[in-house]
Amino acid sequence: MIRAIFLLLLFASTLKAQLLQDPVSKAQITQGLTNLYQYDFKESTAIFNSLKAKYPRHPAPYLLLAMQWEQQYFPLKDHPAQSRLYLTHLEKAYELAQQQYDEDETNLEASFFCTASLGFLAAYEADEQNFMKVVSYAKKAYSFLKIGLQNTEKQPEFLYSTGMYNYYSVAYPELHPVLKPFMFLFQDGNKRLGLNQLEAGTRKTTFVKNESLFYMGYVQNKYEGNPLRALAYNQILSENFPNNHWYLLQRAELLTLAGKFEEAEPFIDKMESLKSPYYTGAAYTLRGMREEVERKDLRKAEYLYTKSTHFPFEERLTKDIRGLAYLGLARISYREKKYHLFKKYLKQSADFIEYKNSLIEYKRLNHGK
Numbered sequence: 175m176i177r178a179i180f181l182l183l184l185f186a187s188t189l190k191a192q193l194l195q196d197p198v199s200k201a202q203i204t205q206g207l208t209n210l211y212q213y214d215f216k217e218s219t220a221i222f223n224s225l226k227a228k229y230p231r232h233p234a235p236y237l238l239l240a241m242q243w244e245q246q247y248f249p250l251k252d253h254p255a256q257s258r259l260y261l262t263h264l265e266k267a268y269e270l271a272q273q274q275y276d277e278d279e280t281n282l283e284a285s286f287f288c289t290a291s292l293g294f295l296a297a298y299e300a301d302e303q304n305f306m307k308v309v310s311y312a313k314k315a316y317s318f319l320k321i322g323l324q325n326t327e328k329q330p331e332f333l334y335s336t337g338m339y340n341y342y343s344v345a346y347p348e349l350h351p352v353l354k355p356f357m358f359l360f361q362d363g364n365k366r367l368g369l370n371q372l373e374a375g376t377r378k379t380t381f382v383k384n385e386s387l388f389y390m391g392y393v394q395n396k397y398e399g400n401p402l403r404a405l406a407y408n409q410i411l412s413e414n415f416p417n418n419h420w421y422l423l424q425r426a427e428l429l430t431l432a433g434k435f436e437e438a439e440p441f442i443d444k445m446e447s448l449k450s451p452y453y454t455g456a457a458y459t460l461r462g463m464r465e466e467v468e469r470k471d472l473r474k475a476e477y478l479y480t481k482s483t484h485f486p487f488e489e490r491l492t493k494d495i496r497g498l499a500y501l502g503l504a505r506i507s508y509r510e511k512k513y514h515l516f517k518k519y520l521k522q523s524a525d526f527i528e529y530k531n532s533l534i535e536y537k538r539l540n541h542g543k
Contacts, residue, residue, distance in 0.1 A: 199225060199228070199229075202221050202224070202225060203221075203225070203234070203238070205217075205221060206218045206221035206222055206225075206238060207238075207384075209221065210238075210241065210242050210245065211384060211414075211415045211418055212415050212417050212418065213245070213246075213415075213417045213418060213419065214417075215242060215246045218238075218242055219239075219242065222235050222238045222239050222242065223235070223239075225238070226239070231270060232270065233266070233267035233268070233269075233270040233271040233274075233284075233287040233291065234267075234287070236263045236264070236266045236267040236270070236291075237263070237264070237267040237287065237290055237291055237294075239263050240260050240263035240264050240267065240291075240294060241294075243256055243259065243260040243263065244260065244294075245418075245419070245420065247260075248419070248420075248452075248488075249301075249452065249488045249489075250298070251301070251302075260298075261295070261298065264291045264294050264295050264298075265291075265295070267287060267290070267291040268287075268288060268291035268292060268295070270287070271284050271285075271286075271287030271288045271291060272284075272288055274287075275288060275318075285318040286318070288314075288315065288318045289315045289318040289319050289335070292311045292312075292314050292315035292318075293311075293315055295311045296308045296311035296312050296315065299311065301489045301490060305350070305352050305353060308353075309353065309356045312360075316360055319335065319339060320361070333371045333372070333374050333375035333378060333379060333386070334371075334372065334375040334379055334382040334385055334386045335382075336368075336371050337367075337368045337369070337370070337371030337372035337373075337374070337375055337386075338368065338372065338389060339363060339368070340363045340364045340365070340367050340368030340371060341363065341365050341368030341369055341372065341393060341397075342363070342368070343357070343360060343361075343362075343363030344363040344364070344365045344368075345365060345393075345397050349528050365397075369393065369398075372386055372389065372390050372393065373390060375390075376390055376407060384411060384414075384415075387407045387408070387410055387411050388407070388408075388411060388420070388421070388424070390404075390407045391404040391405070391407035391408040391411075391424060391428065392404070392424070394407070395427075395428060395431065395529065396494070396528065396529050396530065397530055398530065399529070399530035399531045399534070401427075401428045401431035401432045401531075402432045404428050405425075405428045405429065405432060405434075408421065408424050408425050408428055409425075411424075412425045419448060419450075419453065420491065422441055422444055422445060423445060423453060423456060423491060423492070425438075425441050426438050426441035426442045426444075426445055426456075426457070426460055427456070427460060427495060429441065430442075430460045430463050430464065431463075431531070433467070433468075435463075435464040435467075435468050438460065438464075442457045442460050442461060445457045451485045451486050452485070452486060452487065452488045452491075452492050453492075454485055455482045455483075455484070455485025455486065455487065455492065455495075455496070456482070456492045456495045457482075458478045458479070458481050458482035458485070458499075459478070459479060459482040459495050459496070459498055459499040459502075460495070461478050462474075462475045462476075462477075462478030462479040462482065462499065462502055463475075463498065463502060465478060466479075466502055466505070466506065472506050472509065472510075475502060475506060476502075476503065476506050479499040479500075479502045479503045479506075480503065482496070482499045483496065483499055483500070487526070493526050493528075494526060494527060494528055494529050494532065496526045497523050497525075497526030497527035497528075497529070497532055498527075498529075498532065500519050500520075500522045500523035500526065500527075501519075501520075501523045501527065501532060501535055501536065501539070503515070503519040504516050504519035504520040504523060504539055505539065507519055508539065516539075520536070520539055520540060523536060524536065
């Protein structure tokens with residue numbers, strides 16, 4: 175989730191800027207983001223396009239449109255035409271921001287847009303497993319990101335980007351060792367400090383509050399192994415944006431991982447109603463966990479887990495859930511003394527799991543084989 179380090183910093187500035195000085199435009203941006211998070215894409219498109227017409231040389235509308243494309247056409251890899259336009263929007267945002275920065279290197283707002291656009295480009299390449307391109311974009315963005323690292327006291331909105339950098343600059347290379355040789359290029363991070371800054375961001379930020387909430391929940395679940403604590407952050411998002419598919423998926427998963435199976439059921443139903451193979455596959459896994467853990471119906475759990483593996487997975491949001499299915503199949507096979515299947519499923523799970531609790535479970539099962 176490298177994109178998390180670089181998400182929308184553009185609104186953090188209190189410095190002079192034509193677009194952000196305009197109260198009408200600022201209100202439009204806020205409304206457009208609300209429409210985007212609520213999946214009212216028709217309205218958000220109209221707002222972002224009107225901003226682009228009004229400010230054709232400003233990077234903000236292009237970055238906003240890219241943000242929308244990412245959710246509207248999720249996952250982008252399944253929509254080649256929209257994927258190309260997504261990259262075009264990001265490259266245009268970076269080009270315009272770079273021009274502004276070259277004209278005035280004290281223009282912090284321009285540096286924010288450079289960071290954000292480069293961050294989305296890096297994240298796209300991370301999803302494609304193009305790690306050398308990730309490093310290239312990250313290196314370019316880092317010179318701009320350092321501004322935020324130095325200004326959290328002056329501007330609370332920096333808590334999000336700084337918290338994500340401090341946390342992920344340590345956590346991400348731990349999971350992806352191929353990046354470790356390149357980390358000397360960057361300032362050392364601090365996971366504890368990053369977590370504290372992210373938590374503060376959920377309370378003190380305005381424009382990046384939703385991102386702070388989402389990734390605080392994500393970090394608590396994936397890296398800290400605490401889905402119950404993560405639920406508190408997701409609940410705010412789920413209540414404010416009930417139509418958002420990402421928040422819906424996160425809630426269903428967190429409730430299941432926390433053992434709140436009955437509460438998870440209506441959210442899993444909504445996931446299936448989306449008619450997306452990615453959400454449907456994840457729903458089968460979560461239903462399988464309830465059958466295995468709560469109802470002790472191993473036959474039904476095995477059926478659901480197996481069925482879930484017939485659906486595609488998405489690198490960022492459902493890959494770990496696929497890993498949960500294979501771990502479930504491994505547990506069932508072990509109980510039934512089908513050791514050849516146990517070894518097969520355990521080996522398959524290793525290609526998907528990154529959650530702290532899943533890695534602990536994998537080691538436990540592997541040790542007991």
